[in-house]
Amino acid sequence: METKFIVDNNVGKLAKWLRIMGYDTIFFNAENDSKMIATALAEGRVILTRDTQIMKRRVVTSGQLKAILIKSDEPEQQTRQVIATLNLDCRYKPFTICLECNEPLLERTQQQVKDLVPPYVFQTQNQYVECPACHRIYWRGTHWQAMTRKLEKLIKG
Numbered sequence: 048m049e050t051k052f053i054v055d056n057n058v059g060k061l062a063k064w065l066r067i068m069g070y071d072t073i074f075f076n077a078e079n080d081s082k083m084i085a086t087a088l089a090e091g092r093v094i095l096t097r098d099t100q101i102m103k104r105r106v107v108t109s110g111q112l113k114a115i116l117i118k119s120d121e122p123e124q125q126t127r128q129v130i131a132t133l134n135l136d137c138r139y140k141p142f143t144i145c146l147e148c149n150e151p152l153l154e155r156t157q158q159q160v161k162d163l164v165p166p167y168v169f170q171t172q173n174q175y176v177e178c179p180a181c182h183r184i185y186w187r188g189t190h191w192q193a194m195t196r197k198l199e200k201l202i203k204g
């Protein structure tokens with residue numbers, strides 16, 4: 048089964064790294080734990096939290112719902128903890144999820160994005176994807192490559 052996450056608002060950068068790898072990751076409002084737990088159960092999501100109270104809930108201690116208590120304040124340490132705990136594949140499905148909206152990205156041809164990307168990008172890149180929600184266009188440029196490299200370095204420690 049696909050690994051999906053629901054995370055605290057205070058681990059936002061961790062969520063971004065999970066989305067970079069291609070893992071479906073949504074946020075919850077910390078003021079409403081019960082709603083978050085209901086969503087996690089309904090959608091089969093692993094909870095990533097810095098809140099020790101959530102870890103004490105019976106639904107978590109009984110093993111019915113998987114939750115990981117994030118130890119570090121530091122996003123890179125947090126990412127490393129999650130990858131190590133769940134043995135995640137950092138090359139899972141890169142470049143498939145909008146980093147802002149968590150929507151699955153749709154492939155676009157060079158012609159389709161002609162007027163939507165800067166001219167130098169249009170001339171040098173030929174693989175594009177678009178977010179159906181925010182309409183942000185992504186391309187496999189240097190930024191993405193740099194993020195993937197940083198991620199791999201992170202995992203190797």
Ligand SMILES: [Zn+2]
Nearest residue numbers: 145148178181
């Ligand atoms: Zn988006």
